Amino acid sequence: MGATEFGFNCLQKLLRMKENIVAIYTLPKIFRISVSEKPLQITTHKDFRGVALKKNIPLIEVNRKMKDYTKSIESFKPDFILVCGWYYMIPKIIRDIPILGCACIHASLLPKYRGWAPLVWAIINGEKKTGVSFFYLAEKVDSGDIIAQKEISITKKDTIKTIYQKVTKASLKILGKYIPLIEKGKVQRVRQNEDGATYFPMRSPEDGLINWNKNTLEIYNWIRAQTKPYPGAFFFNKEGQKIKVWSAKLFSETKKILQKPGTILSQNKKEMKIATGNGYITITNWEVER
DSSP states (O other): OOOBHHHHHHHHHHHHTTOOOOOEEEOOSEEOOTTOSSOEEOTTBOOOHHHHHHHTOOEEEOOSOGGGGHHHHHHHOOSOEEEOSOOSOOOHHHHTSSTTOEEEEESSSTTTTEESOHHHHHHHTTOSEEEEEEEEOOSSTTOSOEEEEEEEEOOTTOOHHHHHHHHHHHHHHHHHHHHHHHHTTOOOOBOOOGGGOOEEOOOOGGGGBOOTTSOHHHHHHHHHHSOTTSOOEEEEOTTOOEEEEEEEEOOSSOOOOOSOTTOEEEEOSSOEEEEOSSSEEEEEEEEEOO
């Protein structure tokens, strides 16, 4: 089950491992979910139809509640269900179908950063590390027993794109090692510590508005957490134009600025200096939304 670039890469890994993929369940780029009043758009959406056709694998696009697909999934008699880059909760009636279980890869070191957009939130919060967790799905969000985890560093030069790449690389290694162990019934299940659980909410493109009252480091993290392939951090200039910010420079020292946070101090074709809560930040790549 997958609908993103990450899920597609996981599928390709399984195919390279010569696993017998009996079906692919995917989602359209724009879909509805109960936790959102508006339709959601998957930013890193990937079309699985090409690989399904090439490999002669049945492809089912999910557009109803998951429980409505119980009989469909049962018909394929899967031994194991892998969920990567997915947006719906998998009900127990489906989790109980495969004899080897139903597992997922989540981009955090569970039980930390359960929920939505864990990589974006980790960068926004200035974390120095994150990771991936391969775990069995359970009733509550991201709460099941851990199969394996891999820690990943977050440097100040990383963006959501580079962290996404690190997570993908680590996840494929985990699949390569642990899928064969699952097939042999040799994996150890480790229960999550609920006392250490943290949860983070869904994000939408409208959530990218920059608060210039924050300090320079916080704004820098805000920008790099939401740069491409995501919709981007943004602000509105005096003319009311929406400015999308794709990258910025972070300096080791801050300079006292008297101007109000959000004031554009200087601008040329290559850089734009803007006052922050404790100094200024230099924007190096931006565009005016038309």
